[in-house]
Amino acid sequence: MNLKHLVVALSVGVATLAGGIAHAQQDVQNRIIRFGYGLNEQSNQGRAAKVFADEVARLSGGKMQIRAIGAAALGSDVQMQQALIGGAQEMMVGSTATLVGITKEMAIWDTPFLFNNEKEADAILDGPVGQKVMDKLQEKGLVGLVYWENGFRNLTNSRKPVRSVDDFAGIKLRVMQNPVFIETFRTLGADAVPMAFSELFTALETKAVDGQENPFNTILSSKFYEVQPHLAVTNHVYSPWIMLVSKRYWDRLSAAEKKVLMDAAVKSRDFERKDTREEGARALAQLKAKGMQVTTFSPADTDAMRSRLTRVNASIATNVGMDLWNEVQGELAKLRR
Ligand code: TK8
Numbered sequence: 001m002n003l004k005h006l007v008v009a010l011s012v013g014v015a016t017l018a019g020g021i022a023h024a025q026q027d028v029q030n031r032i033i034r035f036g037y038g039l040n041e042q043s044n045q046g047r048a049a050k051v052f053a054d055e056v057a058r059l060s061g062g063k064m065q066i067r068a069i070g071a072a073a074l075g076s077d078v079q080m081q082q083a084l085i086g087g088a089q090e091m092m093v094g095s096t097a098t099l100v101g102i103t104k105e106m107a108i109w110d111t112p113f114l115f116n117n118e119k120e121a122d123a124i125l126d127g128p129v130g131q132k133v134m135d136k137l138q139e140k141g142l143v144g145l146v147y148w149e150n151g152f153r154n155l156t157n158s159r160k161p162v163r164s165v166d167d168f169a170g171i172k173l174r175v176m177q178n179p180v181f182i183e184t185f186r187t188l189g190a191d192a193v194p195m196a197f198s199e200l201f202t203a204l205e206t207k208a209v210d211g212q213e214n215p216f217n218t219i220l221s222s223k224f225y226e227v228q229p230h231l232a233v234t235n236h237v238y239s240p241w242i243m244l245v246s247k248r249y250w251d252r253l254s255a256a257e258k259k260v261l262m263d264a265a266v267k268s269r270d271f272e273r274k275d276t277r278e279e280g281a282r283a284l285a286q287l288k289a290k291g292m293q294v295t296t297f298s299p300a301d302t303d304a305m306r307s308r309l310t311r312v313n314a315s316i317a318t319n320v321g322m323d324l325w326n327e328v329q330g331e332l333a334k335l336r337r
Helices: 003-027 044-059 077-086 104-110 118-126 128-135 179-187 197-205 216-221 255-289 299-308 310-320 322-336
Strands: 031-036 064-069 091-095 142-152 154-157 172-175 191-194 211-214 230-233 238-246 293-296
Touching (some): 044 064, 044 091, 044 216, 044 255, 064 255, 077 091, 077 142, 104 128, 104 179, 104 238, 104 310, 118 128, 118 142, 118 238, 128 142, 128 322, 142 216, 142 255, 154 216, 179 191, 197 211, 216 255, 299 310
Parallel strands (some): 230 293
Antiparallel strands (some): 091 238, 154 211
């Protein structure tokens, strides 16, 4: 090799090295990520959003910044989903139930009494079938990262104690914007009114609706006990929350940035489930202390409710597809063996 060749080789080497460093720096860029959610900052959702934000900052060396914005200040679940799809907002966490208009398979999670306990929910949601349902979002412009726990839902209302399935009659009940929930509560005889969560407290306070259903944690953090004297422990369905990223945004991220978001999402999920369960275990006593009158469905009353709702299952199976329905039932059967 003569001197000229050596100089050329060296300069190519230096250029490659410089390119490599520049590339590494570009792997994680300065980014501000708006992360919206519906509950207030003091809720389980707010606490986990903070864990997520802190972890993203830590893993990215402060370059990626999560701006967590609660209380539906960026919009209701449905509005935020549309903002993510359009690319006007980067991230959110919200109920899978409000996604059914976008991805019909999400309705599988709305099946009344699908899971018997949180352990079953974790195994199914974090397993292959949970991932498969999540992956369906991509063709609609959303990327699902992980499921959080919203939890088992219970009924509150301002009209009367609800002790059995017959007591649903005549209750004007706010439900999520989701056809399965509408059908479920109409089947039970309630007057089901779909409404965004962000409008719910005012609707209860002004008696535009008589009642609603949500996990104990939310009844507590959203102060529904102030306007809802009656609580019925029905545990009629387990609601997941799901962390979503705008696909338009996701596709612009480097592999390193995607990994930061994914790793932080997993950490926030693990924190959120533990925190939610700890709070949930204390919440019923706290709601009683706040003055709520609590009725608990007996096993016989729960069975009556469950069998009244069997026909809702048939329409869910048709809507999500028999294959998915059977796969979930098969996985559950395996877990229960
Ligand atoms: C919060 C909602 C809420 C849900 C509902 O944005 O709407 O009742 O349970 O958690 O997603």
